Amino acid sequence: MGGLKSIPSSDTQPSELNNEFDKEWRKMPWGKNCEIEQKLRDFKLKHPSVRFVRILLIGDAGAGKSSFINSVNNVFQKRITSDALTNTTGGKSFTKTYQTYYIEGKDGSHLPFAFNDVMGLEERESGASSHDIIKALSGLLQDGFNFDLTSSKSMKDPGYRNNPSLEDEPCCLVNIIDANSISRMEIGVINKMNKIREAASKLNMRQVIIMTKPDLACPLVHQDIRKIYTSKKIKEKMQECSNLLGIPMNHVFPVKNYHEEIDPDDDMDLLILKALDQIVHIAADKFKEQSFKSGDKPE
Numbered sequence: 001m002g003g004l005k006s007i008p009s010s011d012t013q014p015s016e017l018n019n020e021f022d023k024e025w026r027k028m029p030w031g032k033n034c035e036i037e038q039k040l041r042d043f044k045l046k047h048p049s050v051r052f053v054r055i056l057l058i059g060d061a062g063a064g065k066s067s068f069i070n071s072v073n074n075v076f077q078k079r080i081t082s083d084a085l086t087n088t089t090g091g092k093s094f095t096k097t098y099q100t101y102y103i104e105g106k107d108g109s110h111l112p113f114a115f116n117d118v119m120g121l122e123e124r125e126s127g128a129s130s131h132d133i134i135k136a137l138s139g140l141l142q143d144g145f146n147f148d149l150t151s152s153k154s155m156k157d158p159g160y161r162n163n164p165s166l167e168d169e170p171c172c173l174v175n176i177i178d179a180n181s182i183s184r185m186e187i188g189v190i191n192k193m194n195k196i197r198e199a200a201s202k203l204n205m206r207q208v209i210i211m212t213k214p215d216l217a218c219p220l221v222h223q224d225i226r227k228i229y230t231s232k233k234i235k236e237k238m239q240e241c242s243n244l245l246g247i248p249m250n251h252v253f254p255v256k257n258y259h260e261e262i263d264p265d266d267d268m269d270l271l272i273l274k275a276l277d278q279i280v281h282i283a284a285d286k287f288k289e290q291s292f293k294s295g296d297k298p299e
């Protein structure tokens with residue numbers, strides 16, 4: 001029978017033959033790293049009293065929060081750094097205190113964005129409580145705040161800040177989700193994320209998702225990071241993230257973090273830069289609205 005030729009062999013499933021879109025469904029300016037990098041280095045917030053776009057990262061332990069901060073730092077330092085220590089042992093959170101990370105510019109000053117890394121949201125008593133993270137949303141946590149001290153805390157305890165300035169308040173909540181374990185996320189962690197999201201919405205805070213570990217979720221991307229927006233698997237995973245947290249697809253960014261590389265990689269950098277550029281602009285919109293509302297004159 002002539003038709004037999006078109007039947008795939010037993011170890012090749014039809015779906016595997018059709019795992020890629022013909023064209024990128026989101027256009028990426030591959031190779032244009034310098035332009036985006038420079039734009040971010042020169043970025044200025046249109047608010048007279050706020051120097052930094054403060055970005056708060058939340059997510060499960062091991063999702064890649066610290067790795068994302070290191071990856072952003074790598075892009076701007078053009079070498080592999082590890083200031084935000086990552087967890088290579090798996091399981092519970094390695095980061096236990098509230099920390100701000102700044103990115104150094106060429107002249108030693110700080111670039112106009114800052115990251116706050118928190119302890120993971122893993123279930124039960126071991127993770128950071130949504131109560132404490134909701135405090136972080138309003139700028140009420142100081143650097144060094146210890147998430148591990150689970151005993152009943154009061155606002156008088158060290159680590160809490162009573163009069164946060166506008167600059168202390170994060171303006172973007174970044175949910176970090178591991179592409180490889182979305183479907184296995186514990187319900188307790190999802191509930192915590194949703195509680196935090198609700199509080200962030202009430203504060204009119206911008207929210208995005210960074211989806212990490214696309215290299216582990218899709219063999220195509222593992223081989224070639226430029227296939228990130230042609231891989232059907234990655235789009236499916238992004239959609240899953242979007243549905244899980246109710247954040248629209250245009251606020252979901254897949255990023256491969258630096259984890260085993262010893263040298264910078266332009267294509268990885270481009271995805272990181274593009275995600276950061278989106279976050280910074282989405283976050284800065286909040287100040288535009290605020291300053292117009294309060295009558296402040298944007299610079």
Ligand SMILES: Nc1nc2c(ncn2[C@@H]2O[C@H](COP(=O)(O)OP(=O)(O)O)[C@@H](O)[C@H]2O)c(=O)[nH]1
Pocket residue numbers: 059060061062063064065066067068085086087088089093094095120212213214215216255256257258259260
């Ligand atoms: N393959 C891969 N591994 C990653 C990626 N991002 C993070 N990791 C690894 O995942 C583990 C946990 O990352 P970490 O940043 O400590 O997670 P955190 O607990 O959310 O801060 C580390 O071993 C990282 O090297 C990624 O994009 N791809």
Ligand SMILES: [Mg+2]
Pocket residue numbers: 065066067085086087094095117
């Ligand atoms: Mg960490």
